[in-house]
Amino acid sequence: MEKVTKRVILNLDRCVECKSCSAACFYGHIFYPAVEYGQAPAATIPIICKQCDEPACVETCPNEAMKRDENGVVWRSLMLCTGCRSCINACPFGVLSSNLKAGQVGKCDFCKDKLTADLVPRCVASCPSGALKFVDEEELRQEGLLVLSSNMAGRHPVKRR
Amino acid sequence: MSSDKEISQTHCLFCSLLCPMGVEFHERDVAFPFYSRDNGRACSRGSLSAELLFHRDRLNVAYIGKGDERKPTSISEALSYTAERLKALGQEAAIVVDGNLSCEAILKAADFAKNVLNTENFAVYLPPSDRGILQGLFASGAPLFREEDLLDCDAILAVGDPFSSHPPISKVIHDFRFKDRANRLLVADSHRGKTAEFTFDFYQLPPGGEDAFLRKVAEGLVEGEDEALLEGLPEPEAEVSPQAADACQEALAKAGKVAVSVALGWAKNSRAEVIGALAGIIARQKGGVLPLLLYGNAQGAYRLMQNLEVRPLGGLLSEIKEGKVKGLLSVGINLASRLPESLSKSLEGLEFLAQTASLNEGTLPDGDVVMPMALFLEESGTVLDGSGNKRQIKALLAPPKGAVASAEIFDALAQKLEAAPLEAQITDEILKPGAAKTLEEILSQAYQSKEGEGPYTLLSEPSGIHFVEGSLTRRLRWPALTEATALIKINPQDASRLSLRAGDEVLIRNGNAETVLPVEPSTRFPQGVLGLSAPFVQAQELFNWWIDEAGRIRLAPGRVNLVKKEG
Numbered sequence: 001m002e003k004v005t006k007r008v009i010l011n012l013d014r015c016v017e018c019k020s021c022s023a024a025c026f027y028g029h030i031f032y033p034a035v036e037y038g039q040a041p042a043a044t045i046p047i048i049c050k051q052c053d054e055p056a057c058v059e060t061c062p063n064e065a066m067k068r069d070e071n072g073v074v075w076r077s078l079m080l081c082t083g084c085r086s087c088i089n090a091c092p093f094g095v096l097s098s099n100l101k102a103g104q105v106g107k108c109d110f111c112k113d114k115l116t117a118d119l120v121p122r123c124v125a126s127c128p129s130g131a132l133k134f135v136d137e138e139e140l141r142q143e144g145l146l147v148l149s150s151n152m153a154g155r156h157p158v159k160r161r
Numbered sequence: 162m163s164s165d166k167e168i169s170q171t172h173c174l175f176c177s178l179l180c181p182m183g184v185e186f187h188e189r190d191v192a193f194p195f196y197s198r199d200n201g202r203a204c205s206r207g208s209l210s211a212e213l214l215f216h217r218d219r220l221n222v223a224y225i226g227k228g229d230e231r232k233p234t235s236i237s238e239a240l241s242y243t244a245e246r247l248k249a250l251g252q253e254a255a256i257v258v259d260g261n262l263s264c265e266a267i268l269k270a271a272d273f274a275k276n277v278l279n280t281e282n283f284a285v286y287l288p289p290s291d292r293g294i295l296q297g298l299f300a301s302g303a304p305l306f307r308e309e310d311l312l313d314c315d316a317i318l319a320v321g322d323p324f325s326s327h328p329p330i331s332k333v334i335h336d337f338r339f340k341d342r343a344n345r346l347l348v349a350d351s352h353r354g355k356t357a358e359f360t361f362d363f364y365q366l367p368p369g370g371e372d373a374f375l376r377k378v379a380e381g382l383v384e385g386e387d388e389a390l391l392e393g394l395p396e397p398e399a400e401v402s403p404q405a406a407d408a409c410q411e412a413l414a415k416a417g418k419v420a421v422s423v424a425l426g427w428a429k430n431s432r433a434e435v436i437g438a439l440a441g442i443i444a445r446q447k448g449g450v451l452p453l454l455l456y457g458n459a460q461g462a463y464r465l466m467q468n469l470e471v472r473p474l475g476g477l478l479s480e481i482k483e484g485k486v487k488g489l490l491s492v493g494i495n496l497a498s499r500l501p502e503s504l505s506k507s508l509e510g511l512e513f514l515a516q517t518a519s520l521n522e523g524t525l526p527d528g529d530v531v532m533p534m535a536l537f538l539e540e541s542g543t544v545l546d547g548s549g550n551k552r553q554i555k556a557l558l559a560p561p562k563g564a565v566a567s568a569e570i571f572d573a574l575a576q577k578l579e580a581a582p583l584e585a586q587i588t589d590e591i592l593k594p595g596a597a598k599t600l601e602e603i604l605s606q607a608y609q610s611k612e613g614e615g616p617y618t619l620l621s622e623p624s625g626i627h628f629v630e631g632s633l634t635r636r637l638r639w640p641a642l643t644e645a646t647a648l649i650k651i652n653p654q655d656a657s658r659l660s661l662r663a664g665d666e667v668l669i670r671n672g673n674a675e676t677v678l679p680v681e682p683s684t685r686f687p688q689g690v691l692g693l694s695a696p697f698v699q700a701q702e703l704f705n706w707w708i709d710e711a712g713r714i715r716l717a718p719g720r721v722n723l724v725k726k727e728g
Binding site: 013014016017018019020022023024026027033043125126128129130155 | 180203204205207208209211212324325328329331332335336339355356358625626638639642643
C-alpha cells in the first residue's frame with residue numbers, strides 16, 4: 001500500500017444527514033464505529049478523523065494503542081486500548097467519541113483492508129448523496145469547491161442551498 | 162482484490178430505487194453488503210442487511226400450536242399440517258402475501274389459492290401510499306421517469322421528503338442542482354424535511370394537504386381536456402396557500418422539462434391515488450413522474466394485483482371478522498405488527514392461522530403454525546423498480562437450515578396436496594401496467610375520512626433507517642444505538658406553551674392508544690403538528706386507519722392529545 005495522502009472530505013452542499021456512513025462504519029468495524037456526528041444548528045454532520053500528520057492521540061496514548069503506520073494511517077490497536085480516554089481528551093478536533101464501545105475507543109483507520117485492496121473507506125463507498133469523498137484538496141478545488149477546513153468543503157461557506 | 166474474496170451482485174429491496182447491491186464474501190461468509198455504482202449508494206438500511214441475515218435470532222425451526230401448546234417441529238411437518246388444514250377449509254381459506262416478495266412468489270401464491278384451494282380469497286399487502294400513488298399514476302398515463310431522467314429536467318417538484326425516505330435519490334438531485342444554476346428544486350411537504358433544506362422553493366402544506374396543493378398547481382398549468390377534467394370537481398378538504406401554489410405553478414410553467422417525484426411514506430395522506438393522479442396530470446404536460454415507494458417491488462406487486470384481479474386486503478379482513486373466512490396463510494408479512502390492532506384483531510377469530518417469520522422470539526407472530534422464511538438476499542426472482550424497470554434479484558446465500566424461500570412454501574404445499582406444479586411465468590402480459598380506475602373516477606371520488614380526536618395532528622417523519630413499521634430493523638444493533646427511542650418533534654412555540662423542554666416526556670393518546678415518548682422542539686414542524694421520528698409497532702394505533710367502501714385499507718395522519726408527563 002502506498003503512503004496515503006488523501007483524506008475523507010465532507011461536501012456540506014450534499015450531506016443529507018442519512019447516517020449511512022455511520023452504519024457502514026459500524027458494520028465494517030464489527031460494532032466499533034468511528035464516525036461521529038456534530039450538531040450544527042441546521043444540520044447533523046458526520047465528523048471523521050482527519051488523520052493528522054502529527055497526531056495528538058498517538059502522542060498521548062499511555063499504552064501505545066494509538067499508532068501511525070508507515071502509510072500515514074492513524075489506527076487503534078484493539079489489543080492494547082484500555083479505554084483510558086487520554087486520546088479523546090487530546091484530540092484537538094473532537095473526532096473521538098467519549099462513548100466507549102466495549103470498553104474501547106472507536107477510531108477511524110481509513111478502512112485499511114479496503115485501502116489495501118485499492119478501494120475507498122466504507123463511509124465514502126456507502127455515501128448515497130456523494131457528500132463524502134476520498135480525495136486530496138487539489139481535486140476538490142478542481143471541482144470548484146471551497147475547502148472550509150481540513151475535511152469540510154462546499155460551494156457556499158454558510159448556506160447549503 | 163485478494164483471491165479469497167468474491168463479490169456478488171443483486172439489488173436492495175428496501176425501497177423502490179432497487180439500488181444495485183454487492184455482497185462481499187470472505188471464504189463463504191458474507192462480510193458486508195456494499196454498493197458499487199457511482200462510488201456509493203449504501204443507505205443505512207442496506208448496511209443493516211448483513212446483521213439481519215446473520216442475526217442470532219434467525220428462525221430455523223417451525224412451530225405448531227398456540228401459546229403454551231406451541232411445539233417446535235420440522236418445516237416439512239409444518240407444511241404438511243398447513244396443507245391439510247387449508248385443504249379442509251377449501252373456499253373458506255385465504256392466502257395473504259407481502260407485496261415485497263418477488264413476482265414469481267406472488268404468482269405462485271395466486272396460483273395456489275385459485276387452482277389448488279379453489280378460493281378467490283387471495284390478497285397482497287402493499288403500503289396504502291404505494292398502492293394509491295401507482296393507481297393514480299397509471300390512470301394519468303404520465304411517463305415514469307428513471308433517476309437519470311431527472312438530470313435532463315429544468316425543474317423537479319418533490320412532493321414529500323425524498324432525502325429522508327429514499328437517501329440514494331439525493332445524489333442525482335444534487336447533480337441536477339449543480340448542473341445549472343437555473344435548475345429549480347421545488348419541495349412541497351407538510352413539514353420542513355431534509356430535502357427542503359436544499360432549496361429556497363419550499364412550500365409548507367397543511368397536514369394531508371398534498372392533494373389540495375397539487376390540484377391548485379395543476380389548475381393553473383394544464384390546458385384542454387385536463388383543464389376540463391379538473392373543472393367541477395369537489396373542493397379538496399385542506400386549505401393551501403394560494404401564493405405557494407401560484408409560485409410553484411409559475412416555476413413549473415417557466416421550466417422546459419419537469420419531473421415530479423412523489424414520496425408519501427407512512428401515514429402522510431390517505432388520498433394517495435389523487436396525489437398520484439394529479440402528479441401525473443402535471444407531469445404529463447412536459448415531463449414525467451418518479452414514484453418513490455416504500456416497497457422495493459411495489460410496482461411489480463401492484464401490476465400483478467391489477468392483472469390477477471386480486472381481492473383488496475381490507476375486504477378480506479372484513480370477511481374474516483364476519484366469520485366468512487376461517488383459515489389464513491400469511492407469507493412474508495406479520496399482519497399483527499403491520500396493521501393496528503383495530504384491523505388485525507379479527508385474526509383472533511380464525512379457526513386456523515399459519516404465518517411465516519424470519520426472526521425468533523419477540524417478533525414471532527401468533528398462529529397455529531409459524532414457518533421460518535428466507536430473507537431477501539436468500540431468495541431469487543423478478544422485481545420491478547419504481548420506474549417499472551424489470552430487475553432480477555439473486556439468492557446470494559442459502560437461508561438458515563430449516564428456513565425456506567417464499568415461493569418454495571407454495572411449491573411444497575401444492576406438492577403435499579398432490580396438485581400440479583405451480584405456474585410462475587413472468588410475461589409482459591402479466592406485468593402490463595393497468596389502470597383500475599379512470600382519472601375522472603379517481604378525482605371525483607368522495608373520500609370518506611375518519612375523524613380523530615385531539616388538538617394535534619400526528620405525522621410520521623420519513624425514516625431512512627427503519628423499514629416500514631420497524632419491527633425487523635428495531636431488532637438490530639446500529640438502529641438501537643442511533644435511534645434508541647422514537648422522539649416526538651414539536652414546534653418550539655407549542656413546546657413553550659406546554660412548558661416542554663428537549664428530553665421531557667409526554668403522554669400522547671387518542672381513543673385507540675397511548676404512549677409515552679420524549680419530545681424534541683423542532684422548527685421543522687408547524688404549530689399544531691407533531692412528528693413521530695421513527696416508526697414502531699405500538700405507535701400504529703395513533704394514526705388513523707380504516708377500511709373504505711371498496712375494501713381498501715386507508716391510513717391517514719392521527720389526531721392526538723399531548724400532555725406533559727409529570728414526575
